[in-house]
Amino acid sequence: MTARDEILARLRTALADGPPPVPVPRRYRRVDDRSDLIDTLVDRLEDYRAVVHRGIDALPRLLSAVDRLAVPTDVPAGWLAGYAGRLHRDAPALSPATLDELDAVLTGCAVAVADTGTIILDAGPAQGRRALTLVPDRHICVVRTDQVVGLLPEALARLDPRAPLTWISGPSATSDIELNRVEGVHGPRRLEIVLISSGA
Amino acid sequence: MSHPVAPATGGGRIRTPLPFPTAARPAVADQQLRANLHRATRTIRAKRARVVDEVPDWEALRDAGSAIKADVQRRLPELLEQFEASATAAGATVHWARDAAEACRIVVALTRAAGADEVVKVKSMATQEIELNEALEAAGIAAYETDLAELIVQLGEDTPSHILVPAIHYNRAQIREIFQRRMPDAPADLSDEPAALAEAARVHLRRRFLSARVAVSGANFAVADTGTLVVVESEGNGRMCLTLPETLISVVGVEKLLPTFTDLEVFLQLLPRSSTGERMNPYTSMWTGVTPGDGPQTVHVVLVDNGRSAVLADPVGRPALSCIRCSACLNVCPVYERAGGHAYGSVYPGPIGAILSPQLTGVADNASLPYASTLCGACYDVCPVKINIPEILVHLRQQAPHPPAERATMGVLSWVMRSPRRWAAALRLARAGAGPLGAYRERRTGARTLRRLPWPASAWTRSRDLPLPAPQTFREWWEKQ
Incomplete structure (x- = not known):
């Protein structure tokens, strides 16, 4: 008997008492009724030491201080307007060693969750593959206001489970030393969010 | 077949x-x-x-x-x-x-x-x-x-x-x-x-x-x-x-x-x-x-x-498989806070470990763990998936092997307590036996308790005092009012 068949047979024997069907009560909130979603998102992001900038105009100013910038191949041209530093497009794919030498990466996101201050990347438009937003020490992430939802259930409904998903809530952190939160371990130590309006 | x-x-x-x-x-x-x-x-x-x-x-x-x-x-x-x-x-x-x-x-x-x-x-x-x-x-x-x-x-x-x-x-x-x-x-x-x-x-x-x-x-x-x-x-x-x-x-x-x-x-x-x-x-x-x-x-x-699969087979203990390893139960447990994780021996310490480890191995191999709790219930209150840890602890204690002397004592006690008449008689007997001793201890230490009993009852008094029967029961006091 294979391990698979044996384990499945064990589990079926274990359930010989025939437990009855379990109805799942879903009385939790599935839609946020708050009107100030954007302010909530900013509050939660800043609580976890992400830096928030408002308006597309903040981008050129931010990028002017970045020498070597990684971007996904489909980064909107408008985000790079006036950028004079060295641009590294991820085509052909940048090696981990190369990514490690760059100063920052600029991407968009798929969804942002106000309630938890979470940015979700799904490798969709303007996001690139996962390594791109992991190895550089600074992640600049553009969030459109129409990408902001209130609660987790609203975010999950917008995601494709088959895409590789990365949920980011603040910069890399640890609480392993005396349970004090310290920002900055292996992931990007600086997370900056640029909030732009839907049309921008 | x-x-x-x-x-x-x-x-x-x-x-x-x-x-x-x-x-x-x-x-x-x-x-x-x-x-x-x-x-x-x-x-x-x-x-x-x-x-x-x-x-x-x-x-x-x-x-x-x-x-x-x-x-x-x-x-x-x-x-x-x-x-x-x-x-x-x-x-x-x-x-x-x-x-x-x-x-x-x-x-x-x-x-x-x-x-x-x-x-x-x-x-x-x-x-x-x-x-x-x-x-x-x-x-x-x-x-x-x-x-x-x-x-x-x-x-x-x-x-x-x-x-x-x-x-x-x-x-x-x-x-x-x-x-x-x-x-x-x-x-x-x-x-x-x-x-x-x-x-x-x-x-x-x-x-x-x-x-x-x-x-x-x-x-x-x-x-x-x-x-x-x-x-x-x-x-x-x-x-x-x-x-x-x-x-x-x-x-x-x-x-x-x-x-x-x-x-x-x-x-x-x-x-x-x-x-x-x-x-x-x-x-x-x-x-x-x-x-x-x-x-x-x-x-x-x-x-x-x-x-x-062994955990799943026990309808009472089964919910231990709901654990999402959040460790909230460890952080509120008075026993964990004092003993730390290593005392539990298993990679799963604290209240959840006290029910999970014995079920994974069979209770006989981890018989002391279901007792590593005061049954205060704080773990149940914080559990995000509502595992009734105290209930499973008690259930596992019943399955743990008990020494013959304890089993015999419990058998007698259970027989006595099943009948109000036997119970009242037993109390009278205990009071008559302990009366002078109780009064003596109260004069000496201010409490009607014994600190140390001879073996095998020393196992009980090693970590607790043994209270002696009161001079009269509540029922007796009430009848005199």
Whole structure:
């Protein structure tokens, strides 16, 4: 008997008492009724030491201080307007060693969750593959206001489970030393969010 | 007709080598350890309470989480088959392991097949449980823990003492000392500031991450309808391991399943707030098989039984399989706060360990653990999936082997207490026997109690006083009024 068949047979024997069907009560909130979603998102992001900038105009100013910038191949041209530093497009794919030498990466996101201050990347438009937003020490992430939802259930409904998903809530952190939160371990130590309006 | 296959208990690091009271004695006497544990558990309790209180529908989320997990247990065989089909269709290879040893053999073989002699590891309770690092080392494969706390414990040649914060028993000065002793690239003037210690770990592991070819992880959740695995973490070491290597091997207990991707909306609200006391942990990764051009191109999942079928077979103890390893129950437990994690012997300490470990191994092999509790119920109150830990503790105590003398005494006592007439007579007899002694003790010590009894009753008075019968019962007093 294979391990698979044996384990499945064990589990079926274990359930010989025939437990009855379990109805799942879903009385939790599935839609946020708050009107100030954007302010909530900013509050939660800043609580976890992400830096928030408002308006597309903040981008050129931010990028002017970045020498070597990684971007996904489909980064909107408008985000790079006036950028004079060295641009590294991820085509052909940048090696981990190369990514490690760059100063920052600029991407968009798929969804942002106000309630938890979470940015979700799904490798969709303007996001690139996962390594791109992991190895550089600074992640600049553009969030459109129409990408902001209130609660987790609203975010999950917008995601494709088959895409590789990365949920980011603040910069890399640890609480392993005396349970004090310290920002900055292996992931990007600086997370900056640029909030732009839907049309921008 | 084929015979039914019996559920089987498991092995690995889930057995107490010593009875809990014996193992707890040095920990309780260690002032430094108790101070570290007290400070850490108090901090995390306050953080959890703050972020749970701000969620208006917390109880509704707990109800949903509890029901989803009960549903998973009821349908576990079919959900596992569904997970296997979905993950395989997405490009993953699914393996099955009856026990710890078989799981280790599979991971060793897969690592060798990838041509690697080292692996980077994401913190995982399942790989701790099956003692994977030891098996890899025996096979000549170096395993590098990358979670900061796991790294501290590995460098300190110690074992974890907490599910979430394996190095909770160390303070910052002790961690600096371990780094300076065992981390060759640690700066000579390393301070004990947490930020400096985190920086040292970053530098130490950076090159290893960028060049690793095989990573080993666990999973917090495995989604049956999509074949998705989920890892919840903070530091980014998880993302490094799950993204950069060519081969990813994930060791997953069969109870980790969720029926649908949508169910994550419940558990990703319950878990971070219950475990680290954060609205959301810094990083959560989800992957479904292989994504061409993005992340590991060879993806393995090892589904492990190792005693879980035995837990499932007990209708009262079954909900222990609902545990999402948040460790909220450890942080509120008065026994854990004083004894620490090592006293529990198993990788699963605290209240959840006291019910899970004995069920995984069979109660006879962990008979002292169901008694490692005051039954105060704080664990039940904070459990995000509402596991009734006190109820299961009492249930397991009934299954634990009891010495013949205790069984005989209880038998007699039960006979006496079944009849009001016998009970009243027994009380009269006890009072007559103890009357002068009670009065004497009251004069001497101000209390009608005995401190020490001769053997075998000394087992009782070793940690408690024995009260002597009162001069009259309440009923007698009432009748005189």
